[in-house]
Amino acid sequence: MSEIKRITAPLTKEALKELHSGDDVLITGVIYTARDAAHKRLCELLAEGKELPFPVKDSVIYYVGPTPAKEGQAIGSAGPTTSYRMDAYSPAMIEAGETGMIGKGKRSPEVIEAMKKNGAVYFGAIGGAGAYLSRCIKKAEVVCYEDLGAEALRRLEVVDFPAFVIIDSEGNNLYETGRKAYLDSAEDK
């Protein structure tokens, strides 16, 4: 396994060029949350040429709908949701300036094309590790779309949030290479 890379969010285009598929990263800084319903609204704004309700340039979006926070918690359990449901919206978000996405699961060729063209990275967080991941989220506040409940758009302050680079800005894909490398190694034995 490669050495762990510490990165900061927002994520600049220069910084993301240093990230490669398979890298283990720890993310510190400010990220935003959005799932299906919030993405739909954001892309409607973009289509109308309106400004988005958060700073989209160099932004990292985390696909998550957390559980409600208990007393004393910044946020409830908060692991990633499946990313392909955002595939319809991601190219427009990347065009608008988003540079990082955190989720789990496959992405469409259109999203990968937009990532290569504009410079963006797709990170995987561990699906189902919501209790573990929530400890890296130090502050959470709703920015807008409160009516969506768990699906509201939130601003998160994260410290050493663990993830790995699934797809880098050159389109290399850990889901393909990691599986192949494992199978090759298993065959050798």
Place this chain on the structure above:
Amino acid sequence: MREIESIKVTETVRNLCIEANSFLPGDIKGRICDACENEPWPLAKSILGIIKENFEIAEEKHVPICQDTGMACVFIEMGQDVHVNGNLEDAINKGVRRGYTEGYLRKSVVRDPLDRVNTKDNTPAMIYYSIVPGETFKITVAPKGFGSENMSQLKMLKPSDGLEGVKDFVLRVIEDAGPNPCPPIVVGVGVGGTFDKAAFLAKKALMRNTDERNSNPFYADLETELLEKINKKGIGPQGVGGKTTALAVNIEYMPTHIAGLPVAVNINCHVTRHKSAEL
């Protein structure tokens, strides 16, 4: 005739919703630990280690294992000599409402699949009744996440497709799912019945303790064989490659029509949750 007050049902469902979301069943925990021990691929092993740490945190702090606290699937096994005072369905939904609200669980249900307005209390529950002889009353709550539910499939095979057709279909569903359902997964398979019964059997299969094989040796062997074949695929934990793609395969079967061979595959993630109580 045994009488049960509906308030007892509500309280039990409430508690089961909360407990099922924080405490992973022992068999699943055991399988995750074993997989972690035996995983040769370094990144896969470290992911399994975090998955293990995650359920330990959830258990210790009484917080949800996963943020998708699911749709509440409620299985009622009711003796035919039992009478519930009050409205049973309302009592179950009240329990879900209280469990998800008082337990700080996520509300993930929309009232209509097309207008998509959240019901804000995770109701209605998905309720499955079975009437059995005697005076028992057993409730099982299984919060079902949709990352894995969405990767489930059903196919009406032809009788000539036979055993090979069933195996091929199960393996294809796992291949299509890839990293999406949060592997390592638990695979529930339903074979036979009608279109809808096959799907129900697949879901019911997910309720069975994964350390128990099907009591029919033929299906027990098929479970073992499919698990081996799935784990040869190399998808690995979270799809990054590795030996551990599935923790278990559970199959349920029933009689079917001379013209049909329905097969349903219901995928569950490593957060396979269910908890039961008898009243």
